[in-house]
Amino acid sequence: MxxxxxxxxxxxxxxxxxxxxxxxxxxxxxxxxxxxxxxxxxxxxxxxxxxxxxxxxxxxxxxxxxxxxxxxxxxxxxxxxxxxxxxxxxxxxxxxxxxxxxxxxxxxxxxxxxxxxxxxxxxxxxxxxxxxxxxxxxxxxxxxxxxxxxxxxxxxxxxxxxxxxxxxxxxxxxxxxxxxxxxxxxxxxxxxxxxxxxxxxxxxxxxxxxxxxxxxxxxxxxxxxxxxxxxxxxxxxxxxxxxxxVFGADTPDVDAHAALEAYRPYLAARLAEGVPLPAMARHMLGLMHGRPGARAFRRILTVESVRPGAGLEVVDAAAAAVREAEARRTEAA
Missing domain, CATH: 3.20.20.70 (Aldolase class I)
Known part of the structure; x- marks a missing residue:
């Protein structure tokens, strides 16, 4: 088929x-x-x-x-x-x-x-x-x-x-x-x-x-x-x-954190070409929607990405905020 x-x-x-x-x-x-x-x-x-x-x-x-x-x-x-x-x-x-x-x-x-x-x-x-x-x-x-x-x-x-x-x-x-x-x-x-x-x-x-x-x-x-x-x-x-x-692929779903990791090479290549981080980060703001730390994720990407010289460390910090929030919720449970 x-x-x-x-x-x-x-x-x-x-x-x-x-x-x-x-x-x-x-x-x-x-x-x-x-x-x-x-x-x-x-x-x-x-x-x-x-x-x-x-x-x-x-x-x-x-x-x-x-x-x-x-x-x-x-x-x-x-x-x-x-x-x-x-x-x-x-x-x-x-x-x-x-x-x-x-x-x-x-x-x-x-x-x-x-x-x-x-x-x-x-x-x-x-x-x-x-x-x-x-x-x-x-x-x-x-x-x-x-x-x-x-x-x-x-x-x-x-x-x-x-x-x-x-x-x-x-x-x-x-x-x-x-x-x-x-x-x-x-x-x-x-x-x-x-x-x-x-x-x-x-x-x-x-x-x-x-x-x-x-x-x-x-x-x-x-x-x-x-x-x-x-x-x-x-x-x-x-x-x-x-x-x-939809397509019946025999592959695991792509988790939001895995997506960020997979997107890093593209981000790095464009940053090296002089593309400002906000031009790319704005498309990622909804990635953690519904997860603990989603608000912090959006705030870090929005606020920190516009600073001069902002790079992949901003994306890493935003992802870390979600992981920390998820860990706290797991501990509380």
Whole structure:
């Protein structure tokens, strides 16, 4: 029996969060989960500092590049550049509701233009040999979710797209902030399941509101995968169970302390290159969530990492605070 594909579990693309340091950290917790970049606009890829925008460490594989845009020619060129950098997948953002994204005519507002999205995806597919995928909402504003979701998916499927990540909420482009758009519009998991049932030949991944691994596995039954965003970022220790629970790996779960030890070589290499410790430490703040000493862990990483010359000793001190708190609790018991 073949093991589940990488998209059986993925960590969502999140602006200002899932940068290369975050992805390298998540990778020490799960060897199998599919990781995504932050969204990068096609013009930025074409005209910007490509190494800064697209550079990543080989340890991050499998890793997907998420693009933003609505010009087929630009997206094709950006996809080609991304594939040349070695990304394992090119994903188009049809779900972000921010004002900045709307003004650039990409993101969730493209739910209103399924034929344009299909044209963009056809151009991307023609430009690269790696999978070209779509991440979308179920609709925007007053759209009928059934019509908007099925319309977008069917248009893209006609262009050869087989893989869709569906954030199971509408996006309200007027009246709600991007943060509110992640919480207020109601979730509609049954609609995503209906999409899979009526389009069984497509690969459908569920995203939105999945707060724990248990919840994700239950909500994703019958689908091709689940994607977690904020839960994976704020409580990354759950990723330490993914390889065993989702992918069936015959390996022990990755403990938070073991993850820190595994992340040390990456931290050391980046520090030697001049990357400041806070740029990496900020992604680790939730690692000890729920454990004794978690508050001290966060405080040490936050306060001590900004001191001039801060290095691995700060991470060691934060981990030691947790071990000491755990030892005290064990003694008290």
């Amino acid at each position: 073949a093991p589940p594909p990488a998209h059986a579990f993925s960590v969502a693309p999140m602006m200002d969060w899932t940068d290369r340091h975050c992805r390298a950290f998540h990778r020490v917790l799960s060897r199998r989960a599919l990781l995504y970049t932050e969204m990068v606009t096609a013009p930025a890829v074409i005209h910007g500092d490509r190494d800064r925008l697209l550079g990543f460490d080989a340890v991050e594989h499998p890793v997907a590049l998420q693009l933003g845009g609505s010009d087929p020619a630009q997206l094709a060129e950006a996809a080609r550049i991304g594939a040349d950098y070695g990304y394992d997948e090119i994903n188009l953002n049809v779900g972000c509701p921010s004002d900045r994204v709307q003004s650039g005519r990409f993101g969730a507002c493209l739910m209103r233009e399924p034929e344009l999205v299909a044209e963009c995806m056809a151009a991307i597919r023609a430009a690269v040999s790696v999978p070209a995928t779509v991440k979308c909402r179920i609709g925007v504003d007053d759209q009928d979710p059934v019509q908007s979701l099925f319309g977008l998916v069917d248009a893209c499927a006609a262009a050869g797209v087989r893989h869709f990540v569906v954030h199971a909420r509408k996006a309200w482009l007027q009246g709600l902030s991007p943060k509110e758009n992640r919480d207020i519009p109601p979730l509609d998991y049954p609609l995503v399941h209906r999409l899979k049932a009526e389009r069984p030949g497509l690969e459908i991944v569920l995203n939105g509101g999945l707060e724990t691994l248990d919840m994700a596995q239950e909500a994703g039954q019958g689908l091709d995968g689940v994607m977690l965003g904020r839960a994976a970022y704020h409580t990354p220790a759950l990723l330490g169970e993914v390889d065993r629970r």
